[in-house]
Amino acid sequence: MTFSSFNLHDDVLTGINSMGYNSPTPVQEQAIPLILDQKDMIACAQTGTGKTAAYLLPLIDKISHGNFEHTSTLILVPTRELAKQIDEQVEGFGYFASVSSIAIYGGNKGDDWDQQKRALTTGADIIIATPGRLLSHLAMGYVKLDQLNHLVLDEADKMLDMGFMDDLLKIINQLPKQRQTLLFSATMPRKIRDLAQQILQDPAEINLAVAKPAEGIDQRIYLTYDNQKLPLLEHLLRELDVQSMIIFTSRKSNVNQIVRSLLKMGFTAEGISSDMTQDEREKALQGFKNKQYQIVVATDILSRGIDIDSLSHVVNFDMPQDAEDYVHRVGRTARASSTGMAITFVNEKDMYRVQKVERLIEREVPKLPLPEDFGPGPAYDPGKRHDGGSSRHRGGNRPGSGGSDKGHRSKHHRGGSKPAGPRLDEGNNRPIKAANHTPRPRPEGGDKAAVSGEGSGDKRRKSNNRNRNRGGGASGQGPKEENQPAS
Numbered sequence: 391m392t393f394s395s396f397n398l399h400d401d402v403l404t405g406i407n408s409m410g411y412n413s414p415t416p417v418q419e420q421a422i423p424l425i426l427d428q429k430d431m432i433a434c435a436q437t438g439t440g441k442t443a444a445y446l447l448p449l450i451d452k453i454s455h456g457n458f459e460h461t462s463t464l465i466l467v468p469t470r471e472l473a474k475q476i477d478e479q480v481e482g483f484g485y486f487a488s489v490s491s492i493a494i495y496g497g498n499k500g501d502d503w504d505q506q507k508r509a510l511t512t513g514a515d516i517i518i519a520t521p522g523r524l525l526s527h528l529a530m531g532y533v534k535l536d537q538l539n540h541l542v543l544d545e546a547d548k549m550l551d552m553g554f555m556d557d558l559l560k561i562i563n564q565l566p567k568q569r570q571t572l573l574f575s576a577t578m579p580r581k582i583r584d585l586a587q588q589i590l591q592d593p594a595e596i597n598l599a600v601a602k603p604a605e606g607i608d609q610r611i612y613l614t615y616d617n618q619k620l621p622l623l624e625h626l627l628r629e630l631d632v633q634s635m636i637i638f639t640s641r642k643s644n645v646n647q648i649v650r651s652l653l654k655m656g657f658t659a660e661g662i663s664s665d666m667t668q669d670e671r672e673k674a675l676q677g678f679k680n681k682q683y684q685i686v687v688a689t690d691i692l693s694r695g696i697d698i699d700s701l702s703h704v705v706n707f708d709m710p711q712d713a714e715d716y717v718h719r720v721g722r723t724a725r726a727s728s729t730g731m732a733i734t735f736v737n738e739k740d741m742y743r744v745q746k747v748e749r750l751i752e753r754e755v756p757k758l759p760l761p762e763d764f765g766p767g768p769a770y771d772p773g774k775r776h777d778g779g780s781s782r783h784r785g786g787n788r789p790g791s792g793g794s795d796k797g798h799r800s801k802h803h804r805g806g807s808k809p810a811g812p813r814l815d816e817g818n819n820r821p822i823k824a825a826n827h828t829p830r831p832r833p834e835g836g837d838k839a840a841v842s843g844e845g846s847g848d849k850r851r852k853s854n855n856r857n858r859n860r861g862g863g864a865s866g867q868g869p870k871e872e873n874q875p876a877s
């Protein structure tokens with residue numbers, strides 16, 4: 391199938407062409423005709439499937455040929471990163487089709503409230519917003535959504551997880567009843583279905599099976615004690631052909647420690663966490679996209695919605711809390727059918743989560759042996775809960791799991807007890823020998839890699855967009871946008 395089989399206008403097709411998309415992804419194949427046909431829709435689709443373009447393309451087509459003189463489209467998203475990401479995609483397509491957009495989000499230290507207010511007062515075709523911040527603006531009375539035609543909820547499950555349900559309903563109650571509503575969610579728990587029932591009318595359903603990482607991702611698990619993680623990370627960085635890597639950690643406090651250790655090892659790295667201002671985060675992300683750093687270390691905040699192309703490796707420094715988060719994190723690599731590798735470090739406390747992931751992705755993830763000289767890692771015991779509960783051993787040594795003590799891991803299992811070793815912040819004092827290497831050149835500026843990216847993301851092509859009023863960041867008035875479940 392090609393994009394020209396849809397009933398899209400030539401300017402939109404040119405935009406698609408300019409983005410380098412040759413053929414529609416499965417979610418696009420299904421969603422685009424339905425959206426063009428004015429249907430409400432509920433779609434179970436994860437990040438990395440092309441879901442953003444699946445709704446943006448038909449909406450841009452309608453907007454740029456619909457002569458709307460008002461804000462016709464509202465896209466609600468959980469995080470400012472996703473808001474900016476979508477805004478950038480609108481800009482990419484909007485270069486050829488005449489469409490304007492504003493991103494409205496909270497949580498920035500600098501006060502951009504007035505800038506957002508001006509942009510909202512002037513109006514735009516599409517508003518992309520985090521719920522808390524939009525609600526604050528709505529309360530002031532200058533946002534005109536009374537003629538809205540299209541509402542999109544993107545990553546609806548994440549919005550509900552972040553506690554936005556009330557805000558969402560308050561916003562939706564202010565919208566015209568006659569509208570097209572599209573709901574995208576990576577998972578479909580009961581609460582999403584309930585929400586869908588409240589706000590969608592006779593929706594078409596798209597279900598791209600269970601959220602599963604793309605086929606091209608080489609997924610691996612290493613069973614490690616915490617004190618083996620940094621040495622293992624270093625080993626992998628030296629062994630593998632790593633062009634660009636994101637390391638996810640569940641704990642915000644780990645980010646700086648991992649970055650510091652990587653810099654000491656001679657790699658270029660930068661951290662991103664909610665402790666940083668919006669500007670700092672953007673600079674770090676931009677530096678990574680510009681290949682100033684080989685590695686970015688992030689909390690869960692980056693696992694959804696951030697579009698970084700050509701990412702060769704994702705490392706879960708710790709096992710994500712939820713199986714869905716695993717899928718989201720792993721989805722950072724092998725986007726739109728390139729290949730990539732996703733490596734997960736699983737300590738003895740997190741093993742019970744492995745089976746949840748494997749059930750969700752309907753695939754067993756190979757458990758690879760620790761390298762020679764690492765000493766033993768923990769034995770695979772997925773039945774064991776970290777609360778010290780009894781070991782149930784539900785098929786922990788399944789054939790083919792690679793986690794069997796009889797399998798290749800046993801070779802390294804020289805002793806039963808956990809080896810004493812460094813904590814995370816003692817990575818230099820590790821009990822194993824480091825491979826010989828030539829450190830990569832580091833940027834000037836001491837412990838933390840220097841950041842010199844443009845950062846703001848506002849350096850945009852001037853297009854034939856109308857009213858291109860940038861919302862920009864905002865003051866810290868959106869507390870919920872700061873809410874990160876895992877950091």
Ligand code: AMP
Nearest residue numbers: 411413414415437438439440441442726
């Ligand atoms: P998303 O799932 O919306 O986060 O998109 C994932 C990535 O796939 C983004 O980098 C998109 O630019 C890219 N993408 C979306 N649709 C296509 C397509 N039809 N062909 C190639 N790449 C695409």
